[in-house]
Amino acid sequence: MNPPAAAAPRADLQPVRLLTFRIDERDVSAREDETILAVARQNGIDIPTLCHLDGLSERGACRLCIVEIRGAPRLQPACVTRPRQDMEVFTASERVVETRRKILELLFTERNHVCAVCVSNGHCELQDLARKLGLTHVHYDYLYPRQAVDASHERFSMDHNRCVLCLRCVRVCDEIEGAHTWDVMGRGIASRTITDLNQPWGESETCTGCGKCVQVCPTGALSEKGRSVAEMTKRRQFLPYLRQLHRDSSW
Numbered sequence: 001m002n003p004p005a006a007a008a009p010r011a012d013l014q015p016v017r018l019l020t021f022r023i024d025e026r027d028v029s030a031r032e033d034e035t036i037l038a039v040a041r042q043n044g045i046d047i048p049t050l051c052h053l054d055g056l057s058e059r060g061a062c063r064l065c066i067v068e069i070r071g072a073p074r075l076q077p078a079c080v081t082r083p084r085q086d087m088e089v090f091t092a093s094e095r096v097v098e099t100r101r102k103i104l105e106l107l108f109t110e111r112n113h114v115c116a117v118c119v120s121n122g123h124c125e126l127q128d129l130a131r132k133l134g135l136t137h138v139h140y141d142y143l144y145p146r147q148a149v150d151a152s153h154e155r156f157s158m159d160h161n162r163c164v165l166c167l168r169c170v171r172v173c174d175e176i177e178g179a180h181t182w183d184v185m186g187r188g189i190a191s192r193t194i195t196d197l198n199q200p201w202g203e204s205e206t207c208t209g210c211g212k213c214v215q216v217c218p219t220g221a222l223s224e225k226g227r228s229v230a231e232m233t234k235r236r237q238f239l240p241y242l243r244q245l246h247r248d249s250s251w
Contacts, residue, residue, distance in 0.1 A: 021087040030083050037065055037078035040091060047091050048100065048129055050107075050218055051166035052079045055239030057175060059167055063103055064129065068093045075099060097133070104129060105138045110189045112144060112161040113219070119232035120220035126164060147192070152202030155225055156214050160192055163221040169193060169213035176239070181207045212238070 017032045023040055030039040035058070040047050050062035058079045066075040070088035075096060083089075090096065107113075107126065115121050129135075147160035170182040170193065181204050185194050195201045214222040215234050223232045 019083060019085040021083045021085065021089065023089045024091055032082065034083065035079055036067060036076075036081050036083055036089055039083060040078065040089075045091060047078050048132065049079065050125060050129065050164060051168065053168055053216055053236070053239065055176070055236075056168060056171045056216070059171065062107075062164070062166055064100055066096060066099060066103075067091050068096050101133050101135055104133060104135055105140055107164055108135075108138050109140045109142045110145070111147065111163060117229055118162065118220040119223045119227045119229060120162075120234075121230040123230070123233045124220060125218035143189075150195075150201050151225070152200035153204075153207070153209075153225075154202065155209060156201070156211065157223055157225055158193070158201060159221050159223070161221075162219045163193060164219055165191055165193070166218055167193070168216040168218065169222060172212045172216045172239070177208060177210050177212055179206045179208050179210075182213060 018029060019032055020027060020029050022028070023036070023043065023045055026043065026045070028039055028043050037047055037049070037052065047065050047067065049065045051059045052062075052065065060077045060080040063077055065078040067078045067081075068090040069076055069081075070090070078089075078091070104126075108130070113126065115124070115127055118124065121127070145161075147163075149157065149159045149161070151157040165184070167184060170184060173182045174180040181195050182193055183195075184191050185198060186192055195204045196206060201207065211224070214224060215236055216239070217223075217234065220232060
């Protein structure tokens, strides 16, 4: 009688290959399933981000984390790009910094970001990035769209004029809360976030009122009612913890 054939090793138990590459002339090591952004931050190398948030899946929407890879014709988003053996990455080359500033300028022109009257003034990631990248003025024409403000929810409000379409609210509602109240409609700069099937937030049948979407918003687009100018701060400590619980429960 022939002995039973050995079972094939499970794909999810295969060892992860390690590799080495260079970031800003520094040799670093990484797992092949990590991103350039994750490896850079592990090594104390700062790469600006806006749509990225620890504990949520990557979206690659804002493109502010772009880096230059030697031999690549285009700049690549570090949050969704995997390293390769002997790759050379540059996070702050002249080309990268100039492109980041242009991207940031376009974000400011697409909506109406008036910091002086915003509830998140002084606590805004978009504002912090402008200061960090030395953005003092914009070279492009402002579009000045007239976006709606949804204050139908009893506790929260949504100001589409300040939305940067990072879609953190969509991801946290889906991946952490499990409600998937938020989604996005439209294309390009005409896109906007919606609740349920484009119904007022206060009439949503799926919203649990947890407020996670408000806490992950990088600007003053989502805020708690009753907050005045510069009073809206965000609390995000729950994200990595809840994400880990989600992973543990799926094993």
